[in-house]
Amino acid sequence: MENYSIFAYLTSGVFFILALRGLSSPETARRGNIYGISGMIIAIVTTLLLPVIESYVLIVLGILIGGAIGTSIALKIQMTALPQLIAAFHSLVGLAAVMVAGAAFHNPSAYGIGDSGSIPIASLIEMSLGSAIGAITFSGSIIAFGKLQGIMSGNPITFKFQHFLNAFLGIVLISVVILFSLNQTQNFFWGLTILAFIIGFLIIIPIGAADMPVVVSMLNSYSGWAACGIGFTLSNNLLIITGALVGSSGAILSYVMCKGMNRSFISVILGGFGGEDLVVKGNKITEQRPVKSGDANDAAFMMQNAESVVIVPGYGMAVAQAQHALKEMCDILKKKEVNVRYAIHPVAGRMPGHMNVLLAEANVPYDEVLELEAINRDFASTDVVFVIGANDITNPAAKTDSQSPIYGMPILEVENAKSVLFSKRSLGAGYAGVENELFFRDNTMMLFGDAKAMCEGIINSLGK
Amino acid sequence: MEHLLQELTVFILAIFVGYYVIWSVTPALHSPLMSVTNAISSVIIVGALIAVGPALFGISKIMGFIAVMLAAVNIFGGFIVTQRMLQMFKKKKK
Numbered sequence A: 001m002e003n004y005s006i007f008a009y010l011t012s013g014v015f016f017i018l019a020l021r022g023l024s025s026p027e028t029a030r031r032g033n034i035y036g037i038s039g040m041i042i043a044i045v046t047t048l049l050l051p052v053i054e055s056y057v058l059i060v061l062g063i064l065i066g067g068a069i070g071t072s073i074a075l076k077i078q079m080t081a082l083p084q085l086i087a088a089f090h091s092l093v094g095l096a097a098v099m100v101a102g103a104a105f106h107n108p109s110a111y112g113i114g115d116s117g118s119i120p121i122a123s124l125i126e127m128s129l130g131s132a133i134g135a136i137t138f139s140g141s142i143i144a145f146g147k148l149q150g151i152m153s154g155n156p157i158t159f160k161f162q163h164f165l166n167a168f169l170g171i172v173l174i175s176v177v178i179l180f181s182l183n184q185t186q187n188f189f190w191g192l193t194i195l196a197f198i199i200g201f202l203i204i205i206p207i208g209a210a211d212m213p214v215v216v217s218m219l220n221s222y223s224g225w226a227a228c229g230i231g232f233t234l235s236n237n238l239l240i241i242t243g244a245l246v247g248s249s250g251a252i253l254s255y256v257m258c259k260g261m262n263r264s265f266i267s268v269i270l271g272g273f274g275g276e277d278l279v280v281k282g283n284k285i286t287e288q289r290p291v292k293s294g295d296a297n298d299a300a301f302m303m304q305n306a307e308s309v310v311i312v313p314g315y316g317m318a319v320a321q322a323q324h325a326l327k328e329m330c331d332i333l334k335k336k337e338v339n340v341r342y343a344i345h346p347v348a349g350r351m352p353g354h355m356n357v358l359l360a361e362a363n364v365p366y367d368e369v370l371e372l373e374a375i376n377r378d379f380a381s382t383d384v385v386f387v388i389g390a391n392d393i394t395n396p397a398a399k400t401d402s403q404s405p406i407y408g409m410p411i412l413e414v415e416n417a418k419s420v421l422f423s424k425r426s427l428g429a430g431y432a433g434v435e436n437e438l439f440f441r442d443n444t445m446m447l448f449g450d451a452k453a454m455c456e457g458i459i460n461s462l463g464k
Numbered sequence B: 001m002e003h004l005l006q007e008l009t010v011f012i013l014a015i016f017v018g019y020y021v022i023w024s025v026t027p028a029l030h031s032p033l034m035s036v037t038n039a040i041s042s043v044i045i046v047g048a049l050i051a052v053g054p055a056l057f058g059i060s061k062i063m064g065f066i067a068v069m070l071a072a073v074n075i076f077g078g079f080i081v082t083q084r085m086l087q088m089f090k091k092k093k094k
Helices: A002-022 A026-048 A057-076 A079-106 A121-149 A162-183 A186-204 A209-234 A237-261 A265-270 A276-286 A296-304 A315-320 A323-335 A354-361 A372-381 A451-463 B002-023 B027-052 B059-088
Strands: A308-313 A339-344 A369-371 A384-388 A419-424 A444-448
Touching: A002 A026, A002 A237, A002 B002, A002 B027, A026 B027, A026 B059, A057 B027, A057 B059, A079 A121, A079 A186, A079 A209, A079 A354, A079 B027, A079 B059, A121 A162, A121 A186, A121 A209, A162 A186, A209 A237, A209 A265, A209 B002, A209 B027, A237 A265, A237 B002, A237 B027, A296 A384, A296 A419, A296 A444, A296 A451, A308 A323, A308 A354, A308 A372, A315 A323, A315 A354, A315 A451, A323 A339, A323 A354, A323 A451, A339 A354, A339 A372, A354 A369, A354 B027, A354 B059, A369 A372, A369 B027, A384 A451, A419 A451, B027 B059
Parallel strands: A308 A339, A308 A384, A339 A369, A384 A419, A419 A444
Antiparallel strands: none
């Protein structure tokens, strides 16, 4: 029986690896997801067959309630709200990890780690790590959710001695973990969990909304390490394998996102980047300079007479829900024999791959959607670039101005195209608070207004 | 101690597998990657089931029950939302 369950858990772990492997291309990805689901079913059924499971009523009830909630949320959620959904899901994994660690502490014999009061010290350390990381994931994800959902301000919240306070709490946390491992009392267990909860809250509040791709990836990683901690506590290889997979996945995504902004992970985590103060400063400079602005008719005229058009979407497209109107506009252009493609910057949007999902939702074929390295050289031979709700990721200051906060960030080199259209709500500076030199160039035309309304206007005009 | 060493071996190897598998994921699918990793990390439901399993009623059983519910939300929600996303990725019709 024992051997059988070990083998089944291993199978499940292999299925999870195959699930991730499937994501290497959109063609194999759906099969990958089926592997993932199969792996999960194997893991749950194997556990239910263990002799320690004696009553099934609460298990069935819990799965039914949770499953119903999860299913209805997943079916209803709009694709533009994905980042906050993912953040919310991370918080649940975190809380579940805390609960499992707590359960193991209160009933260690069920998990085969000794009896209450005489749990081995290694298990206590593993348990406290699982619970602490879980609690940090939980509260951190709630803050990320609040910022993404707009419940709380997306601006960084900073105060004096913030990092000092965090470091201090971190040291206290480690001390409580040691005390708990030596004394194994309930108070120390909950003490360290609550402390970790507060730390999770404090480390996310100074990070601004546009840095959320890094934060969401990082919390993704934490949820994996929390599962690992629980896996060590329970001596369960499946949890260790899965936790390590998820942990490294989140870590790699954080790295990719940081690289996309040319910022170090540490500087993102310390926070305080961007926010209203900087944006106001940016506005003051821009007000004095003239820009060329046009309307939907001008944009339609330029694009239908172009040979090639590249679309550069950003977070503004998601906010305006403009992806469907944009796709319709591009379809008309394609009928007029214009070559239309899409260029995606790694950090466009609020989570990794955010723009790709929105374009896919609008039925844009994925082979028309290109990553930064694949398209950057083509801008020089492009007639019109249509930037919709993006700013910093096109700002040439990142290459030329070593004083700029975004200096060194890889950008989509739209300035090389013959002309550039910016669909934006206002002339305001981007998230980084830097004015975009491109706005003032002769071959740039600003299209002020809501991105979706602008696309619809262009569609009307093209139809004439 | 031997137990811990065996677990560490699995842990380190799994990190390496994860490292190479994740780098091969296409950037276009980074969002589904996040939602599917979210779903599979809910495999901690295994730990929760063991807490709910015993016939005896206690605080550990209540906590296990909460964890089962939370993990179930994630498992169902995570896999379904991933499937929804992946359904949308289509190739150009020639």
